[in-house]
Amino acid sequence: MAKKTTIYDIAKELNITVSTVSRALNNISTISESTRASVLATAKKLNYRPNKIASSLTSGKTYIIGILVPSAQIQFFASVIHALEKYLKSFGYSILLYQTNESLESEKNGIATLLEAQVDGIIASMSLETQDVSHFEKVKEEGKPLIIFDRTHDDLQSPNVKIDDEYAGYLATQHLLDQGYRNIAYLTTRHSIKIFRERFEGYQRALREAGIPPTPEHAVFGELTVEGGYAGTQQLMGLKNQPDAIIGGDDYVALGIIKALHEKGITPPEIGVIGFANQNFSEHIIPSLSTIDQQAIKMGKECAKMFLKIIEQSPLAENNITPVVLEPLLLARASTRRKQ
């Protein structure tokens, strides 16, 4: 059976966007007559037959999807976006990004801005400031799909894709235990987004399973920055009961840990250091940094698939979408490798 011609094929043939083709075929007035004529001619040439049901559902579609993230500069989000873009592009969709910079006010504005830009739906991950999530309801009120990834929230019932964060914390701690470390500290941060709490719970579970009671003074709650890692490590190294390994809340925190240790003449793995997120410098610094990979590529792809599934059925199908939970991966490198 020959492949069915889609409006994407017409767009490609004419080197215009799918949105323009859609608007031309749906007789929307913002298209010039010459464009409309060439779209119709090409549709005929390629033997395009609109699917009646699909076309009633898709009329008014812009083929633009809004992505709302804390920052595209964070490697994890950058990779998710990249995978999302790649997958959705093959279905004729373009991506517009809005960065919240971890601000609730900016997040509210972002939802409004994306809706005003007439996106077909929104794929979002929450800011660190977000506690009340009512602004996300606007997306549903407009009948548009909303998918939440990674940073989810108990109060927001929406299709979502995340990783098993409890297991991520467990995995990092278990690896350090396997390498013979016993006095393991954790530099993290505190707030209502679940992932940080869950990772911390995984850390505590691994310790308990190894028969090691968690030491309260070894849990330091600060900022997830190089400076936060540096300050936290100075605090830890000032204790009587110094740790023999430190888990950083992310790879930037781990950079700060390594820097503070270096000033005391200590190089990992003498004290073990592991981060989260597999930032693209982690593999290349010396010593190379162990970290937990959060499966960003897979997460982006799963979000894209979920989006297509919802939009092809109808927004009402959202309620029947099963959440996707991915498993984190340990990347063991020189900064924790004591045993061969």
Next chain:
Amino acid sequence: MAKKTTIYDIAKELNITVSTVSRALNNISTISESTRASVLATAKKLNYRPNKIASSLTSGKTYIIGILVPSAQIQFFASVIHALEKYLKSFGYSILLYQTNESLESEKNGIATLLEAQVDGIIASMSLETQDVSHFEKVKEEGKPLIIFDRTHDDLQSPNVKIDDEYAGYLATQHLLDQGYRNIAYLTTRHSIKIFRERFEGYQRALREAGIPPTPEHAVFGELTVEGGYAGTQQLMGLKNQPDAIIGGDDYVALGIIKALHEKGITPPEIGVIGFANQNFSEHIIPSLSTIDQQAIKMGKECAKMFLKIIEQSPLAENNITPVVLEPLLLARASTRRKQ
């Protein structure tokens, strides 16, 4: 004199976007009657008087600005965007981002997508693949301002903000000469975007001024990645005439240089290494990496100011806008510090 009430004040008071206020005041049909009523009531309460000229120019405005960049993950672009956002936000504008991932096809699609999202104007930096720039003309055809920053192109006459890239290359090379290095290699890349060629010319000028003829085999043209830096360094260290310092085309290239040197038991500044862009890991790796700061914050602010200037006058004013050229800054750190 009391501060004049703007539509931004009304938006803030009602906790809605400036775009919504603008649409309500301009009687555009996509606003609900209740929203329109509360906007009008608040406008009255705050004693809002529309500026007749401004309001005729601004009717139909969305207060959304499109930013098109190769990647928001590159520190330099991330910082420019951040500064732009911060400045324009105080004037009631929101930012939508489109990433080209260095692809010309994606760049064309990005311009179309942003225009379809009804942005008020576009601020862009070109992809590495871009040679023909005709797709940018569409922005002007719609009478919307277009500002190009950093990666400009001879064929595109548009208001622009850039840094003095020839001087950036000169500055990096001059610093290495000052530190006593004499055999200075350069790992860069080749294409039609001017900045890389200009930096390379600055490198050659500094060498010539020091009475050192540039060595052709010390100029390696590869990829601007960690892997590119690693491969280029292996090539250079295989030469009879080994360099005593290497300039990386960006900080990721420099990471690859340091990695390749490390495998040969060499740690900078034994061989000097300097990058470009001041990525946020550069300061924190060991040894800390010397680099050229491209004044991203200032560049973002200058783009924002230029945009406001054009949009407040009229798009026709574009032709009278003087380009802004910023000076790069040397950040000398441990990786090149031979002298105290």
